[in-house]
Amino acid sequence: MIRIENLTFAYDNRIPVLHDLSLAVQEGEAVGLIGANGAGKSTLLKLLAGIGGDYQGKAQVCGMELCKKNLTAIRAKLGYVFQDSESQLFLSTVYEDVAFGPRNYGYTGEEADRRVMDALKKVHLEGLKDRQIYRMSGGEKKLASIATILSMKPDVMLLDEPSVALDPGNRRNLIHILNEIRETKIIASHDLDMIWDTCSRTVLLCGGRIVKDGSTEEILRDRKLLEDHGLELPLSLTGRG
C-alpha cells in the first residue's frame, strides 16, 4: 500500500530532516510512528500526503508514484487527520464539513448524505450533524475531523497525533473507533499507550532515521531503546497505568 525507498527530505534545501528512509506498509496494517519531538514523524506523514514538498528517493502510495501528476489520484485514496482539528474543520457545521470531501469527489444527493451519516455514525457523532463547529468541544472536533476523512472512504489513513488534547473518555472512544477502522493506518503519536492499543507494528524514528521497525510489543517493551531515543515505556506497561 505504501512503499518508500531511500527517501531523504530537507526543508528549503537545509539540513535533511528525513535521511534515507525505507519503509513498506501492507494493506490493512496499522503502523505506529513514534519518536521524540523533531524526529520527523509529521514531516513523513505530510510527505506521504503530498503536502511536504520535493524529496529525494522513491515513494509509492496505493501503487502510484508520489509525484505531482499523481497527487489528485493519490489524495482520493488517502485521508489525513491533522494534529490541530481547527485546521481540518473550516466550514460552518459538522454536516457541511464532513460532506466537503465527498462533494469534491462528485458525490451528490443521497450518496453524499449516506457517506456523511455513515462517517458520523462511525465516530458516534450522528446526533451532532447540525452542530456549529465553533460550539464543539476539543474532543468532538477531533472526532468530527476523523469523520471528514472517513466520509471519503480512503484506502489509507494518516493520523497525526490523534489523541492530543483528548480527555481519557474521548481518548478511549478514539482508540475504539481506530480499532474498528479496517483500512491501512499510519498513526504518528507520542501517546505510546494508544499506539499499544491500536497498532500491531511500530516504527521508531530518531533524527529523521528509522531506528527500529518491528512489532509494537517488541518495541514498546524495550525500555532502554525507548529511553535512548527520548521516550518512555507506556504507562500501561510500567504498572502505573
Next chain:
Amino acid sequence: MSKLKKAIQDIHLSDVSQKGQRGRGRGEAGSGAEISLHPLAYLLVTFFYLLLVVSFSKYDLSGLLSMVLYLLILGIGREIRLREALRHTWPVLLLVSMVGIANPFVEREICWQWGEVGISYGIISMLTLMLKGIFCVMASYLLVMGTGMEGICLGLRSLHLPKELVAVVFLIYRYLIVLLKEAERMVLAYKLRAPGQKGIHFKVWGSFLGLLLLRSMDRAQTVYESMLLRGYQGEIRGREFRGSKGRSVAYVCLWAVALFFLRVVPVFELVGALLP
C-alpha cells in the same frame, strides 16, 4: 466576552442561515442539505432592491422612504433585531452617512418652508443619499445574515460566475475567521503576561501586527492543505439545494412586483395625504 470573541461568534452566527435556525440554541444550525429557497432567489431579490434604491433621484426622499418596508419585512421575517443589526454595521453606516454631507452647503435654495425653518434642496439630497447608503448596507447585511456566505457562494455559482472568483470570495471570508482567531489568541497571551495594562502598548503594535499576519497566513496555508487533501480543485462545492424551485421562483416574482410597486408608489406620501 472580548470584542474579538464576539466578532468571531457573530461571523459564525451569520453561517446559521435560514429563518428559524437562529433560535435553535446550542449551535444547532439545521441540516446543510435542507434549504427551502434557493440562495439565488435571495441574491436576485437583493440585487433588484439595490438597483431600485439607487435609481431614485436625489430629491425623491418621500419615495425612497417606502423602500424601508422591504428591510422591515425581511428583518422581522428573519428574526433579526434592529439593535443587533446596528451593532454589526455601525462603522459602515457611519461611513456611508458621510456621503453627501457637503450638499447643504452647496445647494442652499429653499424647497420647503416649515414655519421659520426652511429646508433646502441640499438637506433633502443629503438625507436621500444617506438613506440610499443605509438601505443598501442593510439589504446586504440581511442577505448575508439570511443566506450565509456558503449560500451566497452557491447563488453566485448558479449565476455562472467564474468558480475561481467565487472561491476567492469564500476563502477571503474564511481567512477573516482565521485572522480573528489568531488575533484573539495573541491578545489573550499578551494580556495574561501584561496584567493591569490597558490594551496593547503602542510600542509592540508593529511586531504584533507582523506576527499576526505571519501566523494567520501559516494557519490559512494549513486550512488550504486540508482542503486539498479532501479533493478541493479550485471550486467550492457547498451545500446542495433540494428545496422547491417553484417556491424560489414565486419568491422572486412576488418580491419583484412588491418592490416595483414600492418604487413607483410613494406609500408614505399617500398615507400622509389620507391623514386629516
